[in-house]
Every structure is written in C-alpha cells, then in structure tokens.
Amino acid sequence: MIRYKVYQSKNKASSSYGLWYARAVYDETVGLEKLAEHMANHNTPYSQGCIFGVLRDMVNCIKELVLDGKAVKLDNLAIFSASISTSGAASAKEFSITNCLRNVHLNARATGKLRTATLTSEATKKEVAEYTVNKTGKSDGGDTME
Numbered sequence: 001m002i003r004y005k006v007y008q009s010k011n012k013a014s015s016s017y018g019l020w021y022a023r024a025v026y027d028e029t030v031g032l033e034k035l036a037e038h039m040a041n042h043n044t045p046y047s048q049g050c051i052f053g054v055l056r057d058m059v060n061c062i063k064e065l066v067l068d069g070k071a072v073k074l075d076n077l078a079i080f081s082a083s084i085s086t087s088g089a090a091s092a093k094e095f096s097i098t099n100c101l102r103n104v105h106l107n108a109r110a111t112g113k114l115r116t117a118t119l120t121s122e123a124t125k126k127e128v129a130e131y132t133v134n135k136t137g138k139s140d141g142g143d144t145m146e
Helices: 032-040 048-067 116-122
Strands: 002-008 020-025 072-074 078-086 101-110 125-127
Touching: 032 048, 048 072, 048 078
Parallel strands: 002 125
Antiparallel strands: 002 020, 072 078, 078 101
C-alpha cells in the first residue's frame, strides 16, 4: 500500500502556488538484514544468514561493476549504472576530469515488474494524515521521507 499525505504548495515563485498535491511517505526503511529475514520467511530452504550474505555480496559486486563502467540489470528490479556531473570548461582542451568532476551518481532505472506503469496500475493507496511542516522547516513525524 502506498501511503501519502496531502500538502499545499507554498512556493509563491511557482505556477503551482496554492495547488494541492500528494507526497508518498513511508514508515520504515528495511535494510539488507531485514530484507533477508523477510525473504527467508517465504518458504525458502535458505536461511536468513545465507540470504543476507548473498545480498551483501551482491551490493558489493554491483558497486564494483558500476565503477568499472558497466550497467547491471537485475530483471524486474532495476538497471544500475553510474553517471557523472562536471563543471564546465571554456574549451575541450581546457577540460580536465580531475579539475571538473563534481560527483559520481548511482542511477537506478526500474525494469519489468517495478516499472512506473506497473507500479501505478497495481498500487493501492491510502492517505495517512495531513502533511505539515514544523517551525524548524522539517516535516512532521509522520513523514519520514529523506
């Protein structure tokens, strides 16, 4: 179930000012260990520890392959690849990746069963509470988006 909160745009500089939108929220972040436990509870002959080890190794291998310039596709999940952001140089001759590299980013493009169209058509939705922002500028406790 996709949980969401409704909020009103307060950005006066935007054409969306005053309009109402929904923002997805989640109540928990599940790490590899909890994912392994969840998977082990699905009638598998593999233990939580075995699954956790495979997942941990998979993460390390995906990182290694992505940093080697490969795209890694996990069917029905995502294609992982790297992209870069750089600052500009006045000419190609003046461009140096050493001086112009800002960041290396990890991209994850959904595939198969996790494609946007599939998720949109299959998701059930539920409004959880009104979206508010406290005096510090952070969302209230019910919205755990990071």
